[in-house]
Structure formats: structure tokens, C-alpha cells
Amino acid sequence: MSSYFFYFLAAILIFASVCVVLARNPLYNVLSLVLAIFSLSSLFILLEAYFVGIILLLVYAGAVLIFFLFMVMCLNLNAPALTSLQQSRFKILGWSAGLLMTSTIYFAIRSFQTAQDTNPSTLRGTIESIGKVLFTDYLLPFELTSLLLLIAIFGIVSLAQGAFNTGKEEAR
């Protein structure tokens, strides 16, 4: 039963990520990435990583992609600006790199077989079990993450302040 779910979710995930790359309208790019994140989070839950799946849904689909959506609407890109975006000099190079990457990964992984390949552990990533590891073994990285977020806030505020100052100079 779970294998049907896997194929279904994998198909949605591949379709949505192709849409992220190929769709012309930036709005559709962002919304298909939301779909991709939803199916990825369902795959995590299929792998019994409940906590990480829900966090992915909350942080990515809830915060990051809505932020992207705000940006797409704020920038208010007009039609000529978008059509001139389509041609790229590296199109053939990029697609051949992608194909090469896919085939390399495919053949490398196919030749890779281990004992635990088909019998997964009974590990369940519930909030309780993840929290125990997070607040014992991974306490220092967890605290350093808060420092990283603080530095990111400083960076954004200083960038926004610079934008405000150049705007004032242009207005004068």
C-alpha cells in the first residue's frame, strides 16, 4: 500500500519541480514549489519522520514561499521585462549538465546495494525522540542557529537601511 503512495507522491514531486523550472509566470513557479514541498513533506511522513515533515511544511510552505509570493507581487514585473528574461545563453549547456547529472546519479545509485537497503529500521521521528537528541547531542549547533538567525536579521536591516538612504538621495 505504501509503495503506491510513494509512486504517487514521487510523480507529483517530479511534475511540480519541472513546473518550477519551466513555467513562465513567476507566480506559477512559486505555487508549484509549494506543491513540491507538500509532496516532499508527505514523503517524509511516509518515511516516519513526522517532526521534520511538519516543520518543512510550516517553515517552507508557510513562511518562506509566502515570502516569495509577497516578493513576486511587490516587484510587479511587467510583461516585456518577463519575456526578455526567457532567452539564456547557457540553455544547451545547462540541460546537458542536468542530463549528465541525472544519468550519473542514476547509475551510481543503482550499483550501490547494502544489507539495509530493503529493510528499514523501526525509527520514528516523533517530536519526543527528536527533541531528546536535539537538546542533548545537538545543543550547541541548536544554540548557534539562533546566532545565525540574529546575524541574518542584522544583514536584512542594514540592507533595507541602505535602500532607504539611496531612495532619499534619488528623491533630492
Next chain:
Amino acid sequence: MIPLTYYLILSGIIFSIGIVGVTTSRNVLKILLSLELLLAASNLSFVSFSKFNGDYDGQLIVFFVILVAAAEVAVGLAIVVLMYRRLFTIQADELKELKW
């Protein structure tokens, strides 16, 4: 039960689609979205390794990757807004002030 290799191949396909998106698009927003795809693909392989090895480390790495990606997107989008205010475009090719 689905074997580990299927998850890894799926993750590789998503990663390659992300690579294509990063290399072929000139739209800065699209490049950032394709970067998110790359991170998502690596997250999938981490979680599947965690499940098949019986170890929580993979899931914790995914947790940290999600946090760092949130910070990265916030700074990246701030730079995109600044770029749009200065150059009135979001083409990556127009950022050539550091070229020489």
C-alpha cells in the same frame, strides 16, 4: 516496502532538475527557487538515510538545513529587492558591476 535506492534516485532526479533551473534561468527569483529545490532534494536523501540506518542524525541535519535555508531566503530576497530598485530588472546578467 520501497528500497532506499528508489528514494535516492528520486532525490537525484529532483537535484538535477534544480541544477537545470539554476544554470538555465536568468531570472533571479527563479534561481533562488531552484536553489530551494536543490536543498529539498538533499533533505530527502538525508531523511531516507536516517530511516534506513536507524539513526536520528539525518533528521536533525534536515532540521538545521531548513533553518539555514529560511535565513538564506530572507537575505537573498532582500538583495533581489535592492537590485530591482537600482537596476529596475531582475535579470542575473545585469549584475555586472564587479565584472572587471
